[in-house]
Amino acid sequence: xxxxSKLEQHYQKLSRLAHLNAICGWxxxxxxxxxxxxxRSEAMAELAVxxxxxxxxxxxxxxxxxAERETLTAEQVTSLKEMKRSWQINNLLPTxxxxxxxxxxxKCEHAWRSQRAANSWHEFSLNLKKxxxxxxxxxxxxxxxxxxxRYDALLDLYEPGMTTAExxxxxxxxxxxxxxxxxxxxxxxxxxxxxxxxxPFPIEQQKSLSVDVMSKLGFDFHHGRLDVxxxxxxxxxxxxxxxxxxxxxxxxxxxxxxxxxxxxxxxxEQGLPAKWRGLPIGEARSMGIxxxxxxxxxxxxxxxxxxxxxxxxxxxxxxxxxxxxxxxxANLTLLNTRVKPGFIRVDADEVTYPAxxxxxxxxxxxxxxxxxxxxxxxELWDKKMTEYLGLSTxxxxxxxxxxxxxxxxxxxxxxxxxxxxxxxxxxFMAAIRKEMNVDNLIRERNLQPIFNWLDKHIWKKASSVxxxxxxxxATGERLNAEHFRNHLVERYLKS
Amino acid sequence: xxxxSKLEQHYQKLSRLAHLNAICGWxxxxxxxxxxxxxRSEAMAELAVxxxxxxxxxxxxxxxxxAERETLTAEQVTSLKEMKRSWQINNLLPTxxxxxxxxxxxKCEHAWRSQRAANSWHEFSLNLKKxxxxxxxxxxxxxxxxxxxRYDALLDLYEPGMTTAExxxxxxxxxxxxxxxxxxxxxxxxxxxxxxxxxPFPIEQQKSLSVDVMSKLGFDFHHGRLDVxxxxxxxxxxxxxxxxxxxxxxxxxxxxxxxxxxxxxxxxEQGLPAKWRGLPIGEARSMGIxxxxxxxxxxxxxxxxxxxxxxxxxxxxxxxxxxxxxxxxANLTLLNTRVKPGFIRVDADEVTYPAxxxxxxxxxxxxxxxxxxxxxxxELWDKKMTEYLGLSTxxxxxxxxxxxxxxxxxxxxxxxxxxxxxxxxxxFMAAIRKEMNVDNLIRERNLQPIFNWLDKHIWKKASSVxxxxxxxxATGERLNAEHFRNHLVERYLKS
Ligand SMILES: [Zn+2]
Ligand SMILES: [Zn+2]
Numbered sequence: 001x002x003x004x005s006k007l008e009q010h011y012q013k014l015s016r017l018a019h020l021n022a023i024c025g026w027x028x029x030x031x032x033x034x035x036x037x038x039x040r041s042e043a044m045a046e047l048a049v050x051x052x053x054x055x056x057x058x059x060x061x062x063x064x065x066x067a068e069r070e071t072l073t074a075e076q077v078t079s080l081k082e083m084k085r086s087w088q089i090n091n092l093l094p095t096x097x098x099x100x101x102x103x104x105x106x107k108c109e110h111a112w113r114s115q116r117a118a119n120s121w122h123e124f125s126l127n128l129k130k131x132x133x134x135x136x137x138x139x140x141x142x143x144x145x146x147x148x149x150r151y152d153a154l155l156d157l158y159e160p161g162m163t164t165a166e167x168x169x170x171x172x173x174x175x176x177x178x179x180x181x182x183x184x185x186x187x188x189x190x191x192x193x194x195x196x197x198x199x200p201f202p203i204e205q206q207k208s209l210s211v212d213v214m215s216k217l218g219f220d221f222h223h224g225r226l227d228v229x230x231x232x233x234x235x236x237x238x239x240x241x242x243x244x245x246x247x248x249x250x251x252x253x254x255x256x257x258x259x260x261x262x263x264x265x266x267x268x269e270q271g272l273p274a275k276w277r278g279l280p281i282g283e284a285r286s287m288g289i290x291x292x293x294x295x296x297x298x299x300x301x302x303x304x305x306x307x308x309x310x311x312x313x314x315x316x317x318x319x320x321x322x323x324x325x326x327x328x329x330a331n332l333t334l335l336n337t338r339v340k341p342g343f344i345r346v347d348a349d350e351v352t353y354p355a356x357x358x359x360x361x362x363x364x365x366x367x368x369x370x371x372x373x374x375x376x377x378x379e380l381w382d383k384k385m386t387e388y389l390g391l392s393t394x395x396x397x398x399x400x401x402x403x404x405x406x407x408x409x410x411x412x413x414x415x416x417x418x419x420x421x422x423x424x425x426x427x428f429m430a431a432i433r434k435e436m437n438v439d440n441l442i443r444e445r446n447l448q449p450i451f452n453w454l455d456k457h458i459w460k461k462a463s464s465v466x467x468x469x470x471x472x473x474a475t476g477e478r479l480n481a482e483h484f485r486n487h488l489v490e491r492y493l494k495s
Numbered sequence: 496x497x498x499x500s501k502l503e504q505h506y507q508k509l510s511r512l513a514h515l516n517a518i519c520g521w522x523x524x525x526x527x528x529x530x531x532x533x534x535r536s537e538a539m540a541e542l543a544v545x546x547x548x549x550x551x552x553x554x555x556x557x558x559x560x561x562a563e564r565e566t567l568t569a570e571q572v573t574s575l576k577e578m579k580r581s582w583q584i585n586n587l588l589p590t591x592x593x594x595x596x597x598x599x600x601x602k603c604e605h606a607w608r609s610q611r612a613a614n615s616w617h618e619f620s621l622n623l624k625k626x627x628x629x630x631x632x633x634x635x636x637x638x639x640x641x642x643x644x645r646y647d648a649l650l651d652l653y654e655p656g657m658t659t660a661e662x663x664x665x666x667x668x669x670x671x672x673x674x675x676x677x678x679x680x681x682x683x684x685x686x687x688x689x690x691x692x693x694x695p696f697p698i699e700q701q702k703s704l705s706v707d708v709m710s711k712l713g714f715d716f717h718h719g720r721l722d723v724x725x726x727x728x729x730x731x732x733x734x735x736x737x738x739x740x741x742x743x744x745x746x747x748x749x750x751x752x753x754x755x756x757x758x759x760x761x762x763x764e765q766g767l768p769a770k771w772r773g774l775p776i777g778e779a780r781s782m783g784i785x786x787x788x789x790x791x792x793x794x795x796x797x798x799x800x801x802x803x804x805x806x807x808x809x810x811x812x813x814x815x816x817x818x819x820x821x822x823x824x825a826n827l828t829l830l831n832t833r834v835k836p837g838f839i840r841v842d843a844d845e846v847t848y849p850a851x852x853x854x855x856x857x858x859x860x861x862x863x864x865x866x867x868x869x870x871x872x873x874e875l876w877d878k879k880m881t882e883y884l885g886l887s888t889x890x891x892x893x894x895x896x897x898x899x900x901x902x903x904x905x906x907x908x909x910x911x912x913x914x915x916x917x918x919x920x921x922x923f924m925a926a927i928r929k930e931m932n933v934d935n936l937i938r939e940r941n942l943q944p945i946f947n948w949l950d951k952h953i954w955k956k957a958s959s960v961x962x963x964x965x966x967x968x969a970t971g972e973r974l975n976a977e978h979f980r981n982h983l984v985e986r987y988l989k990s
Binding site: 013016017019020023024027031032033034035036038039040042043044046047050220221222223224225236237238239240277 | 508511512514515518519522526527528529530531533534535537538539541542545715716717718719720731732733734735772
C-alpha cells in the first residue's frame with residue numbers, strides 16, 4: 001500500500017471519529033435531558049483525546065514525507081496538501097498549550113455566563129487576559145511555522161489564504177460607504193409602513209412551514225433532519241445533516257429565516273462530493289464560504305421580494321390566515337428588510353451586520369498582534385460603535401464587548417468569516433445573474449438552475465481549489481466588496 | 496497509583512466508549528434518516544474496533560495479576576472480579592474468530608430478512624450452519640477456559656452462574672404444569688366477554704398517556720427520554736436512559752404495555768448506584784435480572800387489576816372517552832390478560848411465552864452441545880410446538896424456526912433470560928407481598944414502597960453480588976418456578 005493510501009485511510013478513520021462527535025454533540029444540544037450532561041461531556045472529552053491522538057500519531061510525519069515522494073495524480077497532490085494542512089494545524093501546538101487553552105477557555109466561558117449578566121467587566125477581563133495570552137502564544141507558534149503574521153496565522157485556521165492585508169483593504173472599503181448607506185436606508189425606511197404579524201403562531205404549524213420551505217429549498221430529508229435547540233446550528237455529517245432552529249410563538253419569521261439560513265449551510269454539506277468523503281479535500285472550503293451559502297439562501301434568496309411571493313402564501317396557508325394583510329408578500333418583504341442599528345451582533349440586520357464584524361476584527365487583530373491590551377477593549381468598542389453605528393456602549397459591557405462567546409474560548413480570527421460570507425454570497429449572486437434571470441426563475445418556482453450553479457461552482461469543489469481560485473472560477477474575479485455594496489444599494493435604496 | 500486504580504480508570508474509559516456507542520446506536524434506531532446509515536455503520540464499526548483494542552489491551556493481563564496481589568477492600572475484590580470477568584469475556588476469542596463470527600452473523604441476518612419472508616429454510620440453513628459452527632468453536636474455547644460445559648459457557652455470558660442443570664430442572668417443572676394450565680385458562684376465558692376498544696387513538700394522545708404513565712412509574716425524565724423506533728428497546732446510559740416504543744393508531748394497549756415494560760428496564764438502569772458508575776460492578780447483574788425488572792413493571796404491576804384501575808381513567812382522559820365501556824378497568828384487565836397459543840414468540844402472552852422459550856432453549860442447548868444438527872431444527876420445532884402449544888409448524892418456517900433474529904447473529908444462550916426474568920419477577924413480587932399489601936398500595940396510588948424495595952434489593956446491588964445471592968438476600972430462597980406458577984394460577988384461574 002502506498003503511503004498516500006495509508007494517509008487516506010487514516011483521515012477516513014479520523015472522519016469516523018468526527019462523525020461520532022457530530023452526532024453526540026447534536027444529541028447533547030437537541031435531545032439530551034439535562035441530567036445526562038456530565039457523563040456526556042466526559043464521553044466526548046474521551047473521544048476528543050482519541051481524535052487528538054490519532055490526528056497527531058507519530059508515524060504521520062514519516063508518511064507525509066514518503067507520500068510526497070510518491071507519484072501522484074494532480075488530485076492526489078491536492079488531497080495530500082489538504083491532509084497535511086489538517087495535520088499541521090493539529091500538530092503545531094504542544095500538548096500542554098492545548099490543555100492550558102482548553103482549561104482557560106472553559107473557565108472564562110463558564111464565568112462569562114454570569115459575568116455578562118452582571119455587567120462585570122473587571123472580573124471578566126482577568127479571565128480574558130489569560131485567554132488572550134494563550135492565544136498570542138498559539139499565534140506566535142503558528143506564525144513561525146507558516147511565515148504568516150500572528151493574527152493571519154489564526155485567521156488561516158478559519159479562512160485559509162485570507163490575510164490582514166486583504167481584509168484591511170476590503171473592510172476599509174466597506175467602512176468608506178457603510179455609515180452613509182445606513183443613514184440613507186434609515187431615512188428611506190422612516191416613511192415606510194410595516195405591520196408586525198400578530199401571534200400566536202403555533203409551534204407545530206411553524207414546524208410544518210419550516211419543513212415545507214426546506215423541501216422547496218432542496219434540503220434532502222433522506223440525508224438530514226430539522227430539530228430544535230437553544231442555539232440554532234447546522235451539524236451532523238454530509239450524509240446526515242442535522243439542522244436546528246428555535247421557535248417563538250409570537251414571531252414566526254425569525255425561526256423561518258433561521259431555518260433558511262441553516263438550510264444553506266446544510267445544502268453545502270449535502271452537496272459535498274461523495275468521491276472525497278472522509279478526506280480533507282472533500283470538506284467545506286472555509287468558514288467564510290460556508291457562511292456564504294447560508295447567507296446566499298437567507299439574504300440573496302429568501303429575503304428578496306420574488307421569494308417572499310413564494311413564502312407569503314405558504315405562511316398564510318400554514319397559519320390558516322389567508323386574509324391577514326400582515327402576511328402579504330409586500331409586507332413580509334418590508335418586515336424582513338428592516339434596518340436598525342443596535343448593540344447586539346446576532347440580532348443585527350444585513351446592512352448593519354458588517355459594522356459589528358469590522359469592529360471586532362479591528363480589535364482582535366490588534367489584540368493578537370500586541371498593539372492593544374485587554375484593558376483597552378471597552379473604550380475601543382465604544383469609540384467604534386459610535387463611529388460605525390452611532391451608538392455608545394460606555395459602561396454597558398453586557399451589550400458591548402461582553403456580548404459574544406467567541407473570544408471567551410479563544411476563537412480569535414473567526415469573526416471576519418461572517419462578513420466575508422456576505423460578500424462572497426453577493427458576488428456569487430451577481431455572477432449567477434449574468435447567466436440567468438434569477439427573479440424570473442424564482443417567480444416560476446424554478447430554483448433548480450440556481451442550485452445547480454452553486455453545486456457546480458462551490459459544493460462539488462469542496463476543498464479541491466483555494467478560495468481565491470474558487471472565486472475566480474465561479475465569478476471571473478477575486479473577492480471584492482463591490483457586489484455586496486451593489487446588492488445593498490439595490491435592495492435597500494432602489495426598490 | 497495502584498494497579499487496582501489503573502484498572503478502574505481503564506474500565507471507566509471503556510464505559511465512555513460504550514456511552515458513545517449507546518447514543519449513536521439510539522440515534523440510528525430512533526432519529527437517523529435512512530441515507531445516513533452507511534456512514535453511521537462505518538463510524539460505529541470504528542468505535543467497536545477501538546473498544547475492542549482497549550478491552551483487550553495487552554497490559555491488562557499484568558495489571559490484573561498485580562492488582563490481585565494488592566490489599567483491597569471486600570468491595571474492591573468484587574469489583575476486580577467483575578472487571579476480570581469482563582476482560583476474560585473479551586479476551587478469550589482469537590481475533591480471527593471474532594471477525595469470522597461477525598461476518599457470518601451479518602451475512603446470515605441480512606439474507607434472513609428476505610429468506611424468512613420467502614419461507615426459504617434450505618437457503619437459510621446453509622448460512623445458519625456456518626453461524627452454528629462458529630458458535631460451537633466459541634463455546635468450546637469458553638468451555639475450556641471456564642470449566643463449564645459448552646452451552647453453559649455461552650449461557651454464562653448473559654446469565655452468569657446459571658447452568659443447564661439448573662435450567663433443565665426449572666424448565667421441566669414448568670413443562671409439567673404449563674400445557675394443562677394453558678388448557679384450563681383457555682376454558683375459563685372462553686366464557687368471558689371482552690370488548691376491543693375501537694380506534695383511532697391519535698399518536699399524540701398515546702404519547703401523552705405514555706409519558707404520564709412513565710411519570711407515575713417513577714421514570715426520571717431528567718435522566719432519560721421516550722421516543723419512537725421500529726423495534727422498541729431501552730438504551731442510552733444510566734444517567735440518560737433512552738426508551739422507545741412503536742404506536743399503532745388502532746390499538747393503544749400494545750404501545751402502552753411496551754412503554755411500561757421498557758420503563759422497568761429503565762428504572763433498573765436509572766437506579767444503578769452512582770458510586771460504581773462506569774465499572775462492571777455497577778452494571779446490571781444479568782439479562783435475566785434486567786428482564787425481571789421490565790416484567791415486574793409490565794406483568795406483576797401493570798397488567799394487574801388494581802393497576803388497571805389507575806390506567807383506565809388515565810386512558811379515558813387521554814383519549815377523551817369517559818363513557819367508553821371498552822376503556823373500563825374491568826375490560827382493560829380482561830383485554831390485557833388474554834391467553835392464546837400462537838406461532839410468534841414476540842406476540843405471545845404471559846402464559847404461553849415460557850413454552851416458546853423452553854422450546855428454543857432445548858434446541859439451542861442440543862445444537863451447541865452437538866447432539867443435534869441444523870437440519871434437525873424444523874422437525875424438532877414442529878414436534879415441540881405441537882407438544883407445548885398444540886400448534887404445528889410443519890413446512891411453515893416463516894412462523895416457525897425462522898421467526899427470531901437471535902440465532903442469525905449467533906446469540907445462543909440468550910433465550911432463557913426471558914423466562915428466567917418472568918420467574919425472578921414473580922419471586923420478587925411474592926417476597927414484596929410478604930412485607931406489604933401491594934394491591935392496597937396500588938389502589939392508594941402509593942407505589943413508592945414497592946420501588947424502594949426494588950431499589951434496595953436489586954437496583955442498588957448492581958453486580959456486587961451473584962444472582963444467586965441477590966435472590967436469597969431479596970427473597971430468602973433460591974430461584975424456583977413455584978412463585979411464577981402461583982402468580983399465573985392466581986391471575987388466570989382464580990380471579
Ligand atoms: Zn451561519
Ligand atoms: Zn425486555
